[in-house]
Amino acid sequence: MEMETKLVVHNTLSRKKEVFEPMNPPFVGMYVCGPTVYGDAHLGHARPAVTFDLVFRYLRHCGFKVRYVRNITDVGHLEHDADSGEDKIAKKARLEQIEPMEVVQYFTDRYHKNMEALNVLSPSIEPRASAHIIEQIDLIRKIWDAGLAYEVNGSVYFDVPKYNRDHHYGILSGRVVDELMTATRELEGQEEKRNPSDFALWKKAQPEHIMRWKSPWSEGFPGWHLECSVMGIRYLGDRFDIHGGGMDLLFPHHESEIAQSVAANGQSPARYWLHNNMITLNGQKMGKSLGNAVSLFDFFAGNHPLLEKPYSPMTIRFFILQAHYRSTLDFSNEALQAAEKGLKKLFAAINAIEKLPLSDKSTSSIPELRQKCYEAMNDDFNSPIAIAHLFEGVRIINSVKDKSETLTKEDSEILKMTMYDFVFEILGLKEEEAGASGKLTEGLMKTIIAVRQKARENKDFATSDMIRDRLAELSIKIKDTKDGAEWTIGD
């Protein structure tokens, strides 16, 4: 049923939606730019992670065999303390020096903890830039052999205007080479470049630069755009299906990746380029340098002046999924609190599915609801529309519970399957107090509710009041309904 409509994706390259047709079905190769691990991930980093996790999950749900590569950028620009000079450093014992890989390990572990909390699946391969220096040097050689690179003082640059004679630098971003007066993200050595639009393929390391490797040109380190070209090619082939990332990477990073692949292999690396939009704060870009980037750990702990309270990982995930990935998403406490409430409502309905009264006929068309969820996802992964349909499911569940609507056994099963497929498997949401301890809580609460019931029957109000007060201390509220007492935890 899910295949009645075709999956279309918005391709940044063509600036329109296209039917998704992998080159070699059922296989799909997808490369997404991962984190730079020199600091904690903030809310802005959660968005591409959750967006492409949604894409990964949905493609798998549709039966594709996806190899999903998401890299770790660990070739960093850590430098020795400038004061200490090279000689002093050489005299220092190895263990006393900063070891970039120790920093990398620390923040990679923390990134993985964030991802696990957000229920983001591990990619199929998570390669590190530092582990692919050989391949990066090889790719520079290929670009060199194509006549599109030049060396100055041990550094190697990509000659953009020369490339642009036969190819199109700007094909992805729409930038015009003549207007590119400055290339961003360069460390130094602007004066070495023949043209301001050129970008580094290899940089000679300054004495204070710690991470360095030998190469035919100098002891140094690869240019930033090179690693993604190399790791995509290595694990997915010269040409693969999807390349994803945040919109902030579109230029110069992805534009340069295309130029590198075309120069070295004669073809653009990916067929579909998908870009998620940014998270803003009161309409402003969020970023470390802007001082308004709140780390995910701070979100989970409520540990930042911008936050009115802690927000759980699932609240953050749901907040992100409530906007389409190509729309901007504005952070506010109100929006997060609304997401939190919505999520609670969603799970309360899911937990009620099993106990719904059944009927001979249904007052709503459940197969149609299921179909609409697929249609939303097939329309460029439109999660907010899918969520709106799931909330129509919530409304139906609550109405059936209140006996204002009815469902057949079959429709009730389809509704359950739809909620499970979309909420758990595709949207990747989960109840946060789950598993063994969740079941234990449920069992204990059933005992308490039964005792309370007995106490009331015996007119033993001292006991039922004591139960109410003690549960209130644990932030648990009991509500009496026609079908017996129900309880909620939290606000």
Next chain:
Amino acid sequence: MEMETKLVVHNTLSRKKEVFEPMNPPFVGMYVCGPTVYGDAHLGHARPAVTFDLVFRYLRHCGFKVRYVRNITDVGHLEHDADSGEDKIAKKARLEQIEPMEVVQYFTDRYHKNMEALNVLSPSIEPRASAHIIEQIDLIRKIWDAGLAYEVNGSVYFDVPKYNRDHHYGILSGRVVDELMTATRELEGQEEKRNPSDFALWKKAQPEHIMRWKSPWSEGFPGWHLECSVMGIRYLGDRFDIHGGGMDLLFPHHESEIAQSVAANGQSPARYWLHNNMITLNGQKMGKSLGNAVSLFDFFAGNHPLLEKPYSPMTIRFFILQAHYRSTLDFSNEALQAAEKGLKKLFAAINAIEKLPLSDKSTSSIPELRQKCYEAMNDDFNSPIAIAHLFEGVRIINSVKDKSETLTKEDSEILKMTMYDFVFEILGLKEEEAGASGKLTEGLMKTIIAVRQKARENKDFATSDMIRDRLAELSIKIKDTKDGAEWTIGD
């Protein structure tokens, strides 16, 4: 107080216990051989992980700044399907082929899940063999320049007898070169070696071999012993303090590491060599090839004919720590169930510390108990002796609770600190139902116990029986003591 006795460690190199004196205090460099990630970790892999986690934790507790490097061996020997031949493979799309790094990612993620469950701390750096091919080729060059390597058909071998003329191959393991008729763990090419004791530094890849890199000698892959030499040197320097691993790695792996470092750098890489003993099953070695290796996931799930029930990660950890790391440890259901019981007893006592009645004098010497715990750990990390002293602490806690012994406020605090330091920080044990959900369970149980008390006072035995029965369904037992009702969960 903890420094009254000095830390001594058993050095495999000298075959005796030596005072531990790091070369550059407070810094300590420690390298431990990590897992090969082509399958799930079994109980045998848990032992070095827990052993060196104990060493790492204790050194840090003593104030050392430890850089702990534990590698991932991901340069594997995966091969293409032999039937398909090279041509067929070349025609296959990249995505349809086995990608070794996808296998590596899968099992690395699972290994990390195991380590997290066992409460094994992340090492400071977790480098991968595949990420250090350049350095491995460089080290071969240095050995070559020293005249101790030779090439045959694109493969490079270490000349053991030639090395042995000026140095001592066998210094660690006690093996005698003349008696080394066959070197183990070689893949093929025994006929290429000049001497049976020689080992490969670089192997030319056969056509079906997937993981391969260019080198001055051939397209191939590094010998197995090389990676640890290289990663130890890279992150800890030419000479560092501790090299650890399982006893099964002593020869030829660690012996060859020493030979490589001496040949290339003129010095042995590590000062102290620590080896954990093996886990046996009815006295037999445990191993994949022996068919008696039970994976950690199977242990946690109770999912193997050898297991009578599931054993939690903390039970496994405690079972390992109950033996000294240099003793063999025999697996049995009885031993694990004893560990499980012991752990429960330990935590029950720790949870009772806060509520102990205080007195003007103490019937036991608590500072002495604390001192004995340090003495045990200072004696080559003797965790079973330390645990025995902690159980003396358990006995004291229970006696004070029963009012057959007494403690002053100060001693009660020292006892609490000792239990916390050793149980949580040094031994790395934790209660498995902890955190928010554990507190909730405790709160709900308090409510239930209070209601039960009230029911009994009112002679409402129907209610108190109902509570007993419903809790029994949840595997919760209530026991009445002089100080009120206590509850336990599980068997």
